[in-house]
Amino acid sequence: MTTMTTTMTMDPVTINMVMALTVGVLYAVGFTLLLSRSLMRVLIGVVVLGHGTNLLLQLAGGPPARPPIVGTAPPESFADPLPQALALTAIVITFALTTLLLALGYRAFVLVGHDEVQDDVEDRRIARQKVPSAPLEAGDGDEQDVESADDEVEAAAARGRDAAS
Amino acid sequence: MTTSRDESHDPMPFEEWDRPREAWLLSGDCRRPGQRSLLLEMTTRAVFPTVLVFSLYLLLVGHYGPGGGFSAGLVAGLAFVLRYIAGGSDDLGAVVRVRAPAVIGTGLVIALLTALAPVAWGAPVLSTTKLAVALPLLGRAELQTSVFLDVGVYVLIIGVVLDLLRALGTGIERDMRDAGEDA
Amino acid sequence: MTTILTLPVLLPMLGAAVTVLGSRWATLQRVVGVVVLSVVAVLAGVLLVVADERGPIVTELGGWPAPMGIALVADRLSALLLLVSTLVTLAVLVYAIDQRIADYGRGTASTTFHPMYLMLCAGVSLAYLTGDLFTLFVAFELMLTASYVLITRRTNASRIRAGMTYVTVSLLSSLLFLTAIALIYAATGTVNLADLAGRIGTLPSGLRSVLGLMLLVVFGIKAAIVPLHFWLPDSYPNAPGPVAALFAGLLTKVSFYALLRTQTLLFTRDEPWTLLLVLAVATMLVGALGGLVQNDLNRLLSFLLVSHIGFMLFGLAVFDAAGVAGAALYAAHHITVLATLFLVSGLITRRTGTVALDRMGGLARSAPWLAVLFAVPALTLAGMPPTAGFVAKLALLEAGAAAGVDTRIVAGVVILASLLTLYALVRVWVRVFWGKRRAPLPDEDDADEVVIGTARSSVPMYAATGGLVAVSLAIAVFAGPLTALTARAGADLVDPVSYRTAVLGARASR
Numbered sequence: 001m002t003t004m005t006t007t008m009t010m011d012p013v014t015i016n017m018v019m020a021l022t023v024g025v026l027y028a029v030g031f032t033l034l035l036s037r038s039l040m041r042v043l044i045g046v047v048v049l050g051h052g053t054n055l056l057l058q059l060a061g062g063p064p065a066r067p068p069i070v071g072t073a074p075p076e077s078f079a080d081p082l083p084q085a086l087a088l089t090a091i092v093i094t095f096a097l098t099t100l101l102l103a104l105g106y107r108a109f110v111l112v113g114h115d116e117v118q119d120d121v122e123d124r125r126i127a128r129q130k131v132p133s134a135p136l137e138a139g140d141g142d143e144q145d146v147e148s149a150d151d152e153v154e155a156a157a158a159r160g161r162d163a164a165s
Numbered sequence: 166m167t168t169s170r171d172e173s174h175d176p177m178p179f180e181e182w183d184r185p186r187e188a189w190l191l192s193g194d195c196r197r198p199g200q201r202s203l204l205l206e207m208t209t210r211a212v213f214p215t216v217l218v219f220s221l222y223l224l225l226v227g228h229y230g231p232g233g234g235f236s237a238g239l240v241a242g243l244a245f246v247l248r249y250i251a252g253g254s255d256d257l258g259a260v261v262r263v264r265a266p267a268v269i270g271t272g273l274v275i276a277l278l279t280a281l282a283p284v285a286w287g288a289p290v291l292s293t294t295k296l297a298v299a300l301p302l303l304g305r306a307e308l309q310t311s312v313f314l315d316v317g318v319y320v321l322i323i324g325v326v327l328d329l330l331r332a333l334g335t336g337i338e339r340d341m342r343d344a345g346e347d348a
Numbered sequence: 349m350t351t352i353l354t355l356p357v358l359l360p361m362l363g364a365a366v367t368v369l370g371s372r373w374a375t376l377q378r379v380v381g382v383v384v385l386s387v388v389a390v391l392a393g394v395l396l397v398v399a400d401e402r403g404p405i406v407t408e409l410g411g412w413p414a415p416m417g418i419a420l421v422a423d424r425l426s427a428l429l430l431l432v433s434t435l436v437t438l439a440v441l442v443y444a445i446d447q448r449i450a451d452y453g454r455g456t457a458s459t460t461f462h463p464m465y466l467m468l469c470a471g472v473s474l475a476y477l478t479g480d481l482f483t484l485f486v487a488f489e490l491m492l493t494a495s496y497v498l499i500t501r502r503t504n505a506s507r508i509r510a511g512m513t514y515v516t517v518s519l520l521s522s523l524l525f526l527t528a529i530a531l532i533y534a535a536t537g538t539v540n541l542a543d544l545a546g547r548i549g550t551l552p553s554g555l556r557s558v559l560g561l562m563l564l565v566v567f568g569i570k571a572a573i574v575p576l577h578f579w580l581p582d583s584y585p586n587a588p589g590p591v592a593a594l595f596a597g598l599l600t601k602v603s604f605y606a607l608l609r610t611q612t613l614l615f616t617r618d619e620p621w622t623l624l625l626v627l628a629v630a631t632m633l634v635g636a637l638g639g640l641v642q643n644d645l646n647r648l649l650s651f652l653l654v655s656h657i658g659f660m661l662f663g664l665a666v667f668d669a670a671g672v673a674g675a676a677l678y679a680a681h682h683i684t685v686l687a688t689l690f691l692v693s694g695l696i697t698r699r700t701g702t703v704a705l706d707r708m709g710g711l712a713r714s715a716p717w718l719a720v721l722f723a724v725p726a727l728t729l730a731g732m733p734p735t736a737g738f739v740a741k742l743a744l745l746e747a748g749a750a751a752g753v754d755t756r757i758v759a760g761v762v763i764l765a766s767l768l769t770l771y772a773l774v775r776v777w778v779r780v781f782w783g784k785r786r787a788p789l790p791d792e793d794d795a796d797e798v799v800i801g802t803a804r805s806s807v808p809m810y811a812a813t814g815g816l817v818a819v820s821l822a823i824a825v826f827a828g829p830l831t832a833l834t835a836r837a838g839a840d841l842v843d844p845v846s847y848r849t850a851v852l853g854a855r856a857s858r
Contacts (some may be wrong), residue, residue: 034520039512046519053526060534069230083533086482090526092235093489099329099520100496104515106333107500108508110340117516118509120582126641266459270368277362280354290354291410 019059026052038114039105046101050094057087202251209251216244224319225312238322254335259279265331268324276317279310338343349398350407355418356388356430356473358394362464376459378445381462385438385469385823387542392434396427400833404840404850406479410457414851415543419479423847424837425676426476427630432680433476435819436597437469438689443812444590449808460501468494472613475602479851481532481539484606485525488570489603492518495595499587510586512533517579528562533827535559541613542851545844548614560615564624570603573661574631577654581638584653585646585703592646594654595749597687604660608675612841617667620755629761631658636768640775645693645703648776652729653686654768659765662758663744667753673838677831681728681736681823688725690817692718695809696780701789705728710785717810719781724817726777728769728824736823741766743831744756 026048033045061083068081105115112118140155199266220241227233249257293311300306349479363384370376398403404423406415413749422430444465448456471491478484494761500511533539535555536547548556565576572580580600642648660682663675693703695718712719717853728735741762748759821829840846 030523034516037742039516042512042516044515046523046648049520049523053530056527057533059578067231083530084518086529086533086539088235089482089486093486093493093522096325096493097489097496099333100493101515101519103332103627104496104500104508104511106337107503108512111508112505117512120509122581122585122647124646126643128777129641237746266368266371270365270371270463272367273361274369277358277365281358281362284351289407289411290351290358315551 013038016059019055023052023056023059026055037116039101039117040109042117043098043101043105047094047098050098054090054094057083057090073140075101189290206276207250209247213244213248216247217241224315227315228309228311234318235322238319239326241319242324242326246330249330249334254330256337257275257330257335261327262328265324265328268327269321272317272319272321272324274317276322277316279313279317282310282313317348349405352391352394353405353407353422353477354409355391356434356477357420359384359472360466360470362472362785367462368459371457371459371463372457377457377462381441381445382438384466387443388469389431389434389438392427392431395422396424396431399424399427400836402462403846406850409669414479414853415538415540418483419542419849419851420477421542421819422477423719423840423850424833425608425841426605428833428837429601429683430473430674431473432470432475432683432759432819433598433601436683436816437465437472437594438492438592439812439816439819440442440597440687440691441465441596442815443694443809445813446806446808447590451851460497464494465594468598470497472510472598472602474679476605480546481529481541484528485522488525488602488606489522492522495599498591499583499595502588507586510583513579513640515571517569521566524562524569525566528559528566531562532559540851541609542844542848543781545848547569547612549616556615560611560746563610563614564607565760567607567679568627570602571607571657572654573627573657574634574654575658577631577634578652579728580641581624581647581650584650585644588740589690589697590845591685593690593694596649596690598684600653600657601683604657604675608660608664608672608679608841612659612672613844613847615841616844618857619667620751621665621667622670622754624661625754628658628665629660629758631655631661632761632765633658633768636765636772639772640768643705645696645704645705645776646690646774648705649686650691651694652772655765655769656682656686656729659741659744659762662755662762663747664745665758666755666843668747668751669835669838669842670747670750671755671838672841673742673831673834673836674740674747676837676841677743677834678740680834681820683741683821684816685725685728685822688813688820689722691728691809691813692725695721695813699788700780701744705779706777706800707789708780708786709783710781712781715783721810721817722777723779723811725820726773728820730773731766732770734824736820736827739824739830739831743834749772768830822837 030045030047030049030052033041033048036042036045061080065079066077068078068084108115220237221239223232223240224234224237225232227237245257245261248260280291285288285296289292291314293309293314296308296310298306298308363380367377372381384600395405404421406414407420409418409420413420444461448458468491471487471489471494474487475484475491478487494514496511499514500507503511527540532544532548532836535551537543537545538547548559551559569576569579582596587595632655634656635651635653639648639655641649642651656678660675660678663671663673663678665671666674696708696711697703699711699715699718702708725737728737731737731741743757744762748755748762753769
């Protein structure tokens with residue numbers, strides 16, 4: 001059966017342009033949504049991207065054919081069952097992860113008041129400081145700067161939180 | 166019926182003329198009457214057992230036709246989702262008294278034991294075979310052992326859907342109620 | 349023997365099911381978790397011995413023959429990593445159990461922690477043992493889904509943020525993985541790794557490069573290779589102590605194992621891989637330099653984790669038997685060292701009440717045992733002789749020096765990055781263990797999973813950490829046999845004839 005698939009899919013004539021374009025559009029939409037900060041959009045992006053991937057898996061199995069159930073059709077006219085099994089597994093996994101993201105988004109909404117991914121405060125703080133935060137000798141002159149930079153960043157973060165909630 | 170007790174003395178206000186006066190689901194007046202939908206409750210009462218039976222059909226037919234443990238479990242889970250939408254969390258709690266994690270665990274145990282069972286007969290893990298029994302009156306019955314794995318998956322998926330309803334349905338309702346009381 | 353091969357996957361799953369069912373009985377959960385992982389560790393040891401003596405062990409699930417059905421394969425590399433990983437998961441579980449007892453009392457059971465922990469272990473085992481690309485995907489999903497739950501349990505605002513980043517990035521890489529599988533299947537008509545090894549070679553070279561690079565990106569995201577590492581120092585430090593140790597020890601290394609397996613089996617090459625050399629240099633330097641400026645202990649360790657992924661990449665990039673063997677040895681020791689360091693960091697945090705280095709001090713006097721527990725893995729990570737890290741780095745340097753001019757330059761970077769690591773860890777030492785003693789800071793958020801500043805750490809928590817230190821010392825003591833073992837594993841990887849024959853039998857010659 002694998003050799004049959006190989007010949008079918010290696011044959012350039014059997015590429016379905018409409019399906020290929022659909023997969024492309026789904027990927028584009030999915031990636032665009034993934035780039036946004038709102039977890040709800042990310043979730044939709046994951047769902048769309050998951051559909052695109054599953055469609056691609058189906059396309060990998062070759063052109064449409066009879067359902068691969070023994071006794072319903074001659075074996076030569078069967079579709080390749082493996083990509084269907086793979087896609088089914090992938091659907092199950094995407095289903096689980098979608099619900100997980102939903103729950104996570106809801107938790108974020110309850111705890112933070114919105115579902116947007118925040119900046120890493122520690123990261124911003126380190127990016128803004130001029131010297132390493134923990135020089136080996138304690139109490140040298142630069143520590144004041146670091147402290148004030150800390151305060152600024154923390155205040156900015158607090159402002160961000162207030163504005164968001 | 167509890168909801169129709171003061172019907173004769175106090176006629177219903179006009180805007181609530183379509184409020185159901187009888188309990189159509191198991192646990193009676195389970196949520197505020199204004200939120201109830203007569204149509205949905207009637208339909209659910211009719212459809213709920215049918216869907217469950219259909220899910221069993223899908224479960225058993227899975228080896229030879231479209232179906233199987235996962236889709237059957239999802240269909241059965243949808244029956245519970247319908248029940249939840251129609252009757253609310255109280256009604257669902259009255260129908261399903263077991264804890265969702267216990268259902269998940271049971272399903273997983275069934276599936277894994279089915280996977281390991283062939284080892285006892287010296288076959289590789291996850292092997293399946295066909296059992297044939299001659300039943301009186303019914304004649305010869307055949308059973309693919311993979312159906313036990315499907316049963317495990319079926320129970321597992323029902324548990325997952327129930328857990329989802331608990332976490333994302335009842336839990337959020339509770340949070341909203343708490344928030345409403347705080348405000 | 350073939351049944352034993354499935355047990356490292358099925359037993360933790362069964363344990364997860366039992367712990368879900370027994371979610372009211374805390375003792376049952378603990379016993380099941382520890383017993384299951386101990387059994388798996390023994391089985392992994394048996395698998396390692398047998399795989400080393402008789403070659404790869406293969407079992408075909410359900411009796412379906414290999415290219416069609418799912419095959420599980422244990423060769424030297426996967427059995428070795430499985431053994432080390434299981435020892436780490438066992439120690440981390442003991443630590444986590446005792447931390448929970450110390451914090452919440454003996455009676456608290458959890459419906460999520462133990463099942464998810466065991467599920468993660470099942471996913472890790474499956475990832476090591478699977479002989480097919482799609483099952484590898486399923487294993488990763490099993491492992492990652494459990495990790496999503498573990499990192500977002502008992503959430504607070506900062507953990508939600510870290511969890512969002514982690515989940516989103518992992519999901520993206522998983523979907524890319526699925527895309528790569530679809531493309532590989534479309535091109536070759538199989539997902540079995542041994543079968544693919546024969547078929548990918550017949551593809552046009554451009555197509556082969558695209559597929560290889562897609563898998564590199566996929567596992568690169570999961571293994572935190574620079575420039576795809578950004579999510580790791582952001583998310584791991586926010587996880588509770590034992591969970592961070594588990595993630596740091598295992599997840600990136602499993603991804604690196606997948607990278608090692610797929611690249612050596614499917615996309616063989618005869619000379620060092622320049623792209624990967626460049627990535628290795630970037631990963632080593634960015635990680636080490638990033639670690640230098642951190643003030644948060646866990647973030648510092650996370651950056652060092654990224655840096656040391658680069659060391660393993662270097663071994664793979666050399667792409668000969670010695671280099672791959674060095675990478676395998678490095679991965680094995682790295683799993684234990686990083687998990688230990690994160691566990692020690694958890695102990696330090698519990699004592700000081702903070703992860704900020706500039707607010708700690710004087711722990712050497714108040715907690716001398718903690719200082720020892722930190723010093724050994726720290727020296728190991730920096731690669732000081734006579735620790736395991738020195739042995740592993742030596743193997744990498746030897747391979748690099750023998751392979752050519754490019755790799756010799758990168759070997760120099762390896763030494764530089766080791767020194768930077770040492771410097772970063774010395775900074776930690778000076779800040780945390782020397783200086784004047786400070787009173788522990790109070791726990792800011794009582795509702796949080798991590799109870800800190802109480803200095804309440806039970807003996808088993810120290811014992812578990814000490815056990816991991818012992819494992820990494822054992823790697824140093826048995827360096828001779830281990831190096832010989834990984835050398836044989838490296839030879840297997842570079843010339844996968846025995847792997848293919850074991851999986852496909854007579855069909856391998858096609």
